[in-house]
Amino acid sequence: MTEFIFIRPALLWLLLPWLLLTGIQWIKRHRSNDGQLIAPHLAQFVLEDGPRKQGSSTPWLVSLLLLLSILAAAGPSFEKHTVPVFKSKQARVLVMDMSYSMYATDIQPNRLTQARFKTLDMIGQFTEGDTALVAYAGDAFVVSPLTDDIKTLENLVPSLSPEIMPSKGANVLAGLDQAKILLDQAGYADGEIILISDEVEQDELADISDLFNGTNYTLHVYGIGTLEGAPIGLPEGGFLKDRYGQIVVPKLDPERLSALASRQGGRYATYTHSDSDIKTFAPNKVTDLDSNEQPGEALWHLDAGKYLLFIIVPLALWLMRSQPLTLAILVVALIQPQVGYSADWSNWFKNQDQQALESYQQGDFEQAQSAQDPVLKGTALYKAGEYAQAAEQLKHATSAIGQYNYGNALAKSGQLDEAIAAYEQALQLDPDFTQAQDNKQLVEDLKAQQQESQQQNGDQSDNQEQSGDQQDQQQDGEQQQDGQQQGNDQQSDQQQESGQQQQGGEQQESNQQGEQQNGEQSDSDAQEQQSSDSDRAGQSDNDNAPELAQSAAQNEQQEQAEQSAQSAQQAQQQAADGEEQSERAQQLMQSRPLTPQEKEKAQQLDQLLRKVPDDPAILLRNKMLLESQQRVRQRHPRGVEKSW
Structure with a gap:
């Protein structure tokens, strides 16, 4: 890739003193009048270095040497090459609480709004590594997988709210488990999980400790709320009440949240009006190369200043030809010492x-x-x-x-x-x-395990041998039976050939009688079977009545969720169709001037498009609804159940 730049352009400021020195040298040479007062044919005898001094080119060579040295130090570059580099391999997952307690108004305007603002500020700090986003209420869902695209996360955070969650509650264990799954699937040996919440139940602490047991993941906790708490203001108006009709007032418990973070090796911070709280979770600049960095590639400008040394070094040596001592010192200084000599010197006194x-x-x-x-x-x-x-x-x-x-x-x-x-x-x-x-x-335990496995393998081999012997005996018996059967078949064939004509009429009569008996018996069997089936069906209906009611309720809920998802998809489809129509209208307007009728239609189309609901949370809500339907029979770990 060809592109001429200077890698260190700041060194080009040295050209200003170079121009000043060169100008002074030029002025001095032109103001010298020594050679004009004496005739040229006598100057070579009167002056010590007469004409040779006036014709000396040494100052100009020194000026050229300084110019080339400044240009070489500035690092001229003509092309880029791909070079291996190392980039950070840090990973973190933000777990946001989307329960209804986030609508508490002890922090204005409410906890949810401030939590979203603080989350955006945290994301702005994570300039390196991958970041994921998980939201939880009654269940946990992945809003964004691990990514280094900060813009995507910043666009998703403002859309989060308790209304888009399929189920109510505050299942923090499910949120942390989902974050752990993301880190495990991405193959990270260690990572950070930042929990943004206002409450963790006491009964969940032991389950969370068991969840992180045996992992190198660090759990940080950011507490949002105050010790006094406040009622939960609902979007439709009023305050959230419990089943007894009392207004719910969630309060922040910093001691419990801090203990949870310290137990998992993390840090705890609570909400402040400044950015001092989120700086607690700022990534460390010093990272371990083996665990937190991975190789990559980058374009690097090649420094072409080294090629100017082929001109600078010979020119400098020629200018110092009359100063052998200085030249010798310069040559000795340019010799690179071998590192092995220093190591051998230190090893002289060691065996x-x-x-x-x-x-x-x-x-x-x-x-x-x-x-x-x-x-x-x-x-x-x-x-x-x-x-x-x-x-x-x-x-x-x-x-x-x-x-x-x-x-x-x-x-x-x-x-x-x-x-x-x-x-x-x-x-x-x-x-x-x-x-x-x-x-x-x-080692003794390992030896015992090996002996047990060998014994089990020996037992299996003995069983296989016994089964093989039995199979051989069965095959022999079958062969004998086959021989006997063949003999019997031959005898029966002969008997059939000899008595076939005599038994024909009798066989027809017996067949007719058998058919009549079989018909009567099949009718009675069908009646008995029908009565028994009806009895069993009635009994099973009575026994499974609660299960059928429960399954019917589940089916009804699932149908409602599917209808809501379909309606949201239809709204999205309408919005997409409206955007396509608007693009076509714009193309027509740009291609040629519109007639009055077309302008009126375009205005009507714009008014219709404004009526289409533009909700960025629709995609997240549909995604969570579909995922919630898939988890009906496969549930994640459940935490403490509550409705706020």
Whole structure:
């Protein structure tokens, strides 16, 4: 990709002093009148450097050298290349409470409005990594999966409200579980979950701890509300009341929310009018390269200033030809020292084991294998994954740590009995060696599991052999039966051939009688079967009456949800059709001037389009409704149930 720029354009300001120095030099040379007072043919004898000094080009060469040096330092670039870079791999999920308690008015205008504002401010802080958004009420739904597109999240947050949630409630456990699922599916080993809520029930704390048990996810909590609380103002007017007719006043419990955050290694902040609260959740600038960064690619401008060195260096050497001392110092300074010399110097006062120990501490296990001490060499081999060689080196260790490492190497190589013996030897040398005791117990458990699996496999093989013998016996019996059957078939065939004519008439009479009997019997059987079926149907209807009523109620709710979803989709379709018609009208207006009749139709069309409801929350509501219908028989973990 060709594009000429200066990578460090600020250095071009050095051209101003260069122009000043060059102008002064030019003025001095033209004001010099020494050569004009003496005849030119006598100047070469009278003046020491007469004409040679006047014709010297050294100042101009120095000026050229400075100009090239400034241009090279500014970094001229003609093209871009793709280079590997590292980008942040941070991940976080925002979990927003969409229960009716967010309509409490203790924070003006209400908690929901301020929570949306604070969420937008938080999203603005997350310039690196991926961010997801989850909303929960009676159930949890993914509003946006993990993405680095901040604009998408900023467009979705203002549409969130308790009205678009399919079910009422405050199931915080379902919201946190949905956030955990997003991080697990994306493959993040660690991540952050920011809970934006006003209340967590005491009974949910244990379930939340169990949910995050065994994970590296950090839970931050942002409390929205006040200690005094306020009534919940409903959008249709009035205040929310409980089943006893009392006005509900939700209050913030900062101690419980703070304890929840600290238990999961996170931070807690409560609502303030400034931005000091959301700065609590600002990402750390210092990240670990192994866990929080991943490789990528970027376009990088190539610095072409290095090519000017092929002109600058020879020119500088030629200008300093009359100053050999300065030239020698410059050449020595340009020689790059070898890093290995410094390392060899520091190793002069260390033996081989000390050098190997230093390499081991620095993580260079291959270099540490050069140690003469068998324990250190065996430990380095163990760290490098060479377990069999490590066991050979640690076999003759006399210390408890050496026998402990020997047992580890044997266990890694699959020699469980020898590993147990090594751990026992380590415990004899040091009875308080708890790590050896723990590893010994683990290896014994592993050995027991292997024995059980082998025994089960042996039992299965015995059963297979027994079943095989039985099958062979059955096959032999079947073959004998087949032989007997063939003989019987032959005899019966002969008998049939001999007596076929005599039995023909009798068989017809018997068949007619059998048909009459079968008809009467089938009629009686049908009557009995019909009466029994009716009895069973009546009994099952009486037994399953509650279940049928419940299923009918569920079907009715599902039909209502489907009707609402269909109506919303129809509204969306109408809006889309209206947009297409408006675009066509605009194209017609741009292509040619409209007649008065067409202008009147266009105005009518615009008035109709204004009447179409433009609700950005329709898509979210439909999405949640469809997902809620799919979860009828597959539920997520339930938390404490309440209607606000």
